[in-house]
Amino acid sequence: MKxxxxxxxxxxxxxxxVSNCIERVILKLENSxxxxxICPQTDKNQPLTEVHSNHKIVRFSYKNMDNKLVRRMKRIFNKYSLLDDLINGYLNExxxxxxxxxxxxxVMPFETAIASYKAKEKNYELKVVPFMFDPFSNNSNLHYHKLLQKIKMKNLLEIESSLIKSSHYLLLIHHLKQHFIKKHHSNKEKYVFVEHPLFEKDFYDLGTNINKKDIKIVxxxxxxxxxxxxEYFLKVMNNVIKKSGNIYLHIYSFGDCKKIIKKWSEVNTKIIDQNSVTSDIAREKMKSADILIGVGNSTNSQTPSKIFEYISFKKKILYFVKDKNDRNIKILKKYPYALLIEESNKNLDEVSNEINSFIEKTSVNNTEIDEKINQIFKDASPNYIADIIKRNMNLKD
Known part of the structure; x- marks a missing residue:
């Protein structure tokens, strides 16, 4: 067995x-x-090895993995914005x-790609198939500052090029297409463009007991x-809840905005701060919701996988748009039960009335959603992507 x-x-x-997406594909491959x-530990109490479903997980720790400041400084002073200790952790395993x-x-982290590239240097027969979800050279968040990114750009593009040349082929999320075709055109025959592999009927199509008297938004x-x-999203939802009376907003979040969320949860007791939870618990909360909330980024360099996960649940979606070039706009316009709210609209009553109308009048047709997903988003199926990998695993060089 290979x-x-x-x-x-x-x-x-x-x-x-990223690993939430990857696991869906792995579960389709583990019996073949x-x-x-191989992954880093996220908790010192996690076992270094364990079996999950029918595949093995190998974990490792690396120097300064718990020191965010040190890791940030190392990325800043590394010409590729990479952590050598993390690369070596993968390589050792x-x-x-x-x-x-x-x-x-x-990818991300891009260190996974470099570790694979270095492993191939020692074993030329090894097939390397990067699955890239996020940009690297043009990822301003990774490089912390646009000036640093500009200074490093030549090195960043060179290391991308080296990775492409050493790869058997690359699985690339659609939003990376423009960059790879423009900057690395000569290798375009290696590119396979797909979507986030989150559309899986058996995984999400589960019955839930929803209290129809109250509307649960998550x-x-x-x-x-x-x-x-x-801030804008919570200001609007506070107004929506006041106008309706039977809407409850549950927020399961992490990040640096706890004070903002706490402020609005104190203003309105139906805005409930549930703090952060594991991905499995978050999934259960999404399943039991009537409506799901999405909030866009102020930058448009990435397409968050979250929106595909939301669509998979076949729920109504409220999406708050910060950037007119947000890549999720195009995706959600194909989905029949999404309402896009422009944050540039400062008329709260107008926005709130539109949302309440959407909540009250729009009913979800699961058959219609299934047809839309099958027709438009077939490359977002874990089976579709697993089949690509299977075919190439069985090909002779």
Whole structure:
């Protein structure tokens, strides 16, 4: 049986957005191949090895993994904005595995890709198949400042190019297409463009007991003052709740906006701060919701996987738009039960009335949603992406 190794950031049970997607694909592959996932520990109490479903998880710790300030400084002074200790952590575990046929680094973190590239230098027969969810050279958040990014750009593009050349092929999320075609055009035959693999009927199509008397609205995810500030969203929802009376907003979040959330939860007791929870618990809360909330970023360099997860639940979606170039706008316009709210609209009564009308008058047709997903988002199916990997695993060089 062939061995396929996935490299991720945090994984089960503390999934990152990327590993949440990757796990869906792994579950489709684990009965056809020997699958090993290598990832950093997120808690010192986590076992270094364990079996999850039918695949093995191998965890490691690395220097300064718990010191955010030190890690930030190391990224700033590294010409590629990378952590060498993290790269070596992956490499050490890769070298302990006797025979590997394919490595799939899940990006971000980009360190997974570099570790794979270095492993291939020692074993030319190894197939490297990066699955890139986030940008690297053009990721201003990773490089902390646009000036630093500009200074490093030549090095960043060179290391991207080296990775592409060493790869068997690359799975790239659609929003990366423009960058890779423009900057690395000569290797375009290696690119396979797909979507976040989160549309899985069996995983989400579960019955839930919803109290129809009250309407439960749920937000899960992060809030950050600079890129995803919740102030406007909470101001609007406070107004919506006051006009309706039977709406409850539950917020399961992390980030640096706890004071903002606390302020509005004190203003309105139906805005309930539930603090952060694990991805599994967040998923259960989304399943039991009537409506899901999305809040866009003030930058448009990424397409958060969250929106695909929301669509998978076949719920009504309220989406607050901060940037007119937000990539999620195009996606949600294809989905029949989403309402887009422009944060540039300062008329709170107008916005609130529109939201209340959407909540009261729009009913969800699950058959229609299934048809839309199958027609428009077929490349967001874990089976679709797993089949691509299977076909290539079985090809001879």
């Amino acid at each position: 061995t396929i190794v996935f490299l991720t950031g945090s994984y089960f049970p503390d999934h990152s957005a 191949f020997k699958v090993v996932v 890769i070298e302990k595995i006797d025979t590997i046929d394919t490595i799939v680094p899940a 937000y899960t995810g992060s809030f950050y003052k600079k890129i995803r500030n919740p």
